[in-house]
Amino acid sequence: MNASYGIKSWLFTKDHKRIALLYLATITFFFFIGGIFATLIRIELLTPKGDLVSSDTYNKLFTMHGVIMVFFFLIPSIPATLGNFFIPMMIGARDLAFPRINLLSWYLLVIGGLFAIFAMVAGGVDTGWTFYTPYSTSYSNTWVIATALGIFIAGFSSILTGLNFIVTVHTMRAPGMTWFRLPLMVWSNYATSLIQVLGTPVLAITMVLVFCERTFHIGIFDPALGGDPVLFQHLFWFYSHPAVYIMVLPGMGVISELISVYSRKAVFGYGFVAFSSVAIAVLGFLVWGHHLFVSGQSLYAGMVFSFLSYFVAIPSAIKVFNWTATLYKGSISFATPMLYAFGFIGLFTIGGLTGLFVAALGIDVHVTDTYFVIAHFHYIMVGGTLMAYLGGLHYWWPKITGRMYPEGWAKLSALIIFLGFNLTFFPQFILGYLGMPRRYHAYSDEFQVLHVLSTAGASVLAVGYLLPAIYFVWSLRYGQVAGANPWKATGLEWQTPSPPPPHNFEETPVVTHDAYDYSTTVGEVIEVG
Amino acid sequence: MASEVHVETLAVREQFDTASQQKNASTLGMWVFLITEIMFFGGMFLAYTAYRSWYPNVFGAASRTLNATIGAINTAVLLCSSYTMVLAVRAGQLGRRKTIMLFLVLTIILGFVFLGIKGYEWWEKFEEHHVPGASFHLEGTPLQGQAQLFFSLYFAMTGLHALHMVVGVGIMSYLLYQTYVGKYTAEYYTPIDVGGLYWHFVDIIWIYLFPLLYLIDRHGPKP
Numbered sequence: 001m002n003a004s005y006g007i008k009s010w011l012f013t014k015d016h017k018r019i020a021l022l023y024l025a026t027i028t029f030f031f032f033i034g035g036i037f038a039t040l041i042r043i044e045l046l047t048p049k050g051d052l053v054s055s056d057t058y059n060k061l062f063t064m065h066g067v068i069m070v071f072f073f074l075i076p077s078i079p080a081t082l083g084n085f086f087i088p089m090m091i092g093a094r095d096l097a098f099p100r101i102n103l104l105s106w107y108l109l110v111i112g113g114l115f116a117i118f119a120m121v122a123g124g125v126d127t128g129w130t131f132y133t134p135y136s137t138s139y140s141n142t143w144v145i146a147t148a149l150g151i152f153i154a155g156f157s158s159i160l161t162g163l164n165f166i167v168t169v170h171t172m173r174a175p176g177m178t179w180f181r182l183p184l185m186v187w188s189n190y191a192t193s194l195i196q197v198l199g200t201p202v203l204a205i206t207m208v209l210v211f212c213e214r215t216f217h218i219g220i221f222d223p224a225l226g227g228d229p230v231l232f233q234h235l236f237w238f239y240s241h242p243a244v245y246i247m248v249l250p251g252m253g254v255i256s257e258l259i260s261v262y263s264r265k266a267v268f269g270y271g272f273v274a275f276s277s278v279a280i281a282v283l284g285f286l287v288w289g290h291h292l293f294v295s296g297q298s299l300y301a302g303m304v305f306s307f308l309s310y311f312v313a314i315p316s317a318i319k320v321f322n323w324t325a326t327l328y329k330g331s332i333s334f335a336t337p338m339l340y341a342f343g344f345i346g347l348f349t350i351g352g353l354t355g356l357f358v359a360a361l362g363i364d365v366h367v368t369d370t371y372f373v374i375a376h377f378h379y380i381m382v383g384g385t386l387m388a389y390l391g392g393l394h395y396w397w398p399k400i401t402g403r404m405y406p407e408g409w410a411k412l413s414a415l416i417i418f419l420g421f422n423l424t425f426f427p428q429f430i431l432g433y434l435g436m437p438r439r440y441h442a443y444s445d446e447f448q449v450l451h452v453l454s455t456a457g458a459s460v461l462a463v464g465y466l467l468p469a470i471y472f473v474w475s476l477r478y479g480q481v482a483g484a485n486p487w488k489a490t491g492l493e494w495q496t497p498s499p500p501p502p503h504n505f506e507e508t509p510v511v512t513h514d515a516y517d518y519s520t521t522v523g524e525v526i527e528v529g
Numbered sequence: 530m531a532s533e534v535h536v537e538t539l540a541v542r543e544q545f546d547t548a549s550q551q552k553n554a555s556t557l558g559m560w561v562f563l564i565t566e567i568m569f570f571g572g573m574f575l576a577y578t579a580y581r582s583w584y585p586n587v588f589g590a591a592s593r594t595l596n597a598t599i600g601a602i603n604t605a606v607l608l609c610s611s612y613t614m615v616l617a618v619r620a621g622q623l624g625r626r627k628t629i630m631l632f633l634v635l636t637i638i639l640g641f642v643f644l645g646i647k648g649y650e651w652w653e654k655f656e657e658h659h660v661p662g663a664s665f666h667l668e669g670t671p672l673q674g675q676a677q678l679f680f681s682l683y684f685a686m687t688g689l690h691a692l693h694m695v696v697g698v699g700i701m702s703y704l705l706y707q708t709y710v711g712k713y714t715a716e717y718y719t720p721i722d723v724g725g726l727y728w729h730f731v732d733i734i735w736i737y738l739f740p741l742l743y744l745i746d747r748h749g750p751k752p
């Protein structure tokens with residue numbers, strides 16, 4: 001890890017651990033950019049009148065908040081950082097199968113991000129992160145092409161990361177590391193990779209078609225030439241619904257690790273949890289039509305998609321029940337990562353249950369395009385993915401850096417984030433149910449109280465996000481030295497020094513136990529042969 | 530520092546333990562990549578399927594204006610190039626440097642022949658006003674928009690395919706150079722193997738494009 005220093009040794013590194021840190025810095029940057037847009041949105045919504053920004057500017061704000069957060073933060077978040085760092089280590093490998101392709105993926109994300117930032121600086125985009133046609137192809141006068149190109153390029157970053165993980169898990173496992181000894185983090189990232197590899201190319205071609213339509217007016221989404229704008233929605237959601245699982249599945253993997261470590265028990269129903277990840281990946285491809293209930297899709301298709309959407313809740317529920325069962329009679333400790341895990345389970349459950357509301361045809365027609373939907377997916381994306389990401393980052397921080405973070409501050413900020421999050425987004429469920437539509441910068445007076453609550457919550461949340469950014473940097477220098485295995489965890493990544501040596505292990509480990517075998521080893525270093 | 534000494538070679542890079550492990554990884558990697566390519570082209574095939582089933586007559590009429598003879602010749606050219614590619618891989622297995630180079634050169638030439646013929650076809654479309662845009666016109670149908678849709682898909686799909694051919698020729702040229710400087714032996718010729726997979730894939734895409742674009746409805750009335 002510390003073999004050599006200097007900017008060049010980072011920009012040309014092939015070490016998956018260093019590339020993970022490059023990703024960490026990059027997505028943190030994008031997170032704060034997206035956060036600035038969110039802040040402006042919340043300030044505007046303090047008052048019913050549109051006084052801070054014009055409606056055109058407001059359209060750009062929520063578009064760029066969505067584009068940056070989805071494509072440049074959430075999609076790469078856990079796989080590209082924690083996955084990149086720990087998947088090779090968890091399976092006992094020296095690196096990913098294709099280190100140079102791994103570096104290329106990072107460059108692609110950066111180049112794609114530069115296009116998106118160029119679009120923002122040059123004047124912004126106002127189509128919404130969904131780029132619905134024909135507005136995006138024929139009417140919008142904003143920087144659609146630059147943004148679409150940025151997403152196209154970042155998409156290939158995601159594809160190549162997925163490809164690398166799939167090949168690595170298939171071919172690079174250490175002796176004795178059978179498929180059913182893999183940590184659940186590996187299973188869930190493997191399932192995520194399947195979605196990345198199968199879904200992202202469809203988004204890429206969709207962006208190409210939007211580009212062609214906008215530049216050459218080829219007619220594919222233009223009703224005047226016999227094309228169909230709804231075709232765009234099919235193609236877009238064929239990727240973007242599964243993309244929800246690209247964002248949340250890796251989080252579920254992190255939670256499985258955390259629950260096990262901090263209750264000192266093997267994850268209950270390991271096989272079910274492992275296969276539920278794959279089931280989510282597969283079923284996730286069959287439900288995109290629930291985004292088209294009000295787009296003129298036939299009632300029959302709507303019913304089928306509604307039914308299938310209920311179906312996809314089953315594997316998610318299996319995970320939640322198994323995590324809960326794991327806690328039963330465990331010796332639970334409330335370290336910071338575990339607080340995030342509890343936060344995840346609670347918020348993800350709320351997000352998932354409200355997902356069932358919007359998957360029901362009748363209710364969806366009432367709440368579609370309202371704040372109810374906004375609240376629903378922020379509970380999944382922020383309450384779920386971001387909680388898991390922060391939990392994982394705290395859990396593995398000592399391994400990544402060799403230093404402990406300050407536990408007191410970390411607990412405090414976990415609490416602040418949890419409270420701030422609920423204060424921000426719970427009022428939005430009510431707002432949506434009362435009929436406040438999304439994407440409006442002016443609204444009628446009766447909604448103001450709830451909007452003020454939401455903005456207050458967002459301020460609390462912002463403090464909660466700034467604190468870790470500060471104390472993580474602080475801990476690099478002043479944190480307590482962590483040692484190889486501060487949590488007494490079983491995974492292979494803990495059986496090597498912190499931070500790990502360039503090739504991860506002194507010797508290739510030989511695996512003789514199942515994952516999470518706390519009964520026999522009780523957290524001792526398992527034998528490394 | 531790792532205590533094991535990893536002497537990195539082309540056949541066994543430092544992250545791998547054995548040559549066969551590396552070869553498996555490379556081959557699997559290319560297969561996964563080709564699956565992403567199928568999904569990539571899949572979006573266009575979906576659009577094609579939707580619009581052809583909505584406007585079968587216009588698509589038939591527009592398809593009949595394509596030159597099926599030239600299309601068939603190009604199909605034959607690509608099939609031949611796949612054959613020379615297979616022979617290049619075989620020569621790689623046997624470690625015959627000169628033979629590899631011969632068949633790679635033939636593959637590249639056939640690739641250029643395909644692209645040349647394709648370019649000629651596109652030029653014809655310009656002459657005939659069959660390129661989507663302001664001057665587009667197809668004889669014998671009032672549904673100019675839908676006819677234009679066919680040609681939009683024609684250009685998008687054959688264009689994307691041709692782009693893959695250009696990349697393929699680039700890969701073959703790289704392999705040719707690497708063979709020339711003696712990188713490949715009977716023990717290590719994985720790049721030729723994997724490059725071959727890519728070449729065959731691009732070939733197969735054309736095998737689907739040809740009937741879908743040229744042979745929809747050959748026997749209907751000429752427009």
Ligand SMILES: [Cu+2]
Nearest residue numbers: 241288290291
């Ligand atoms: Cu969905």
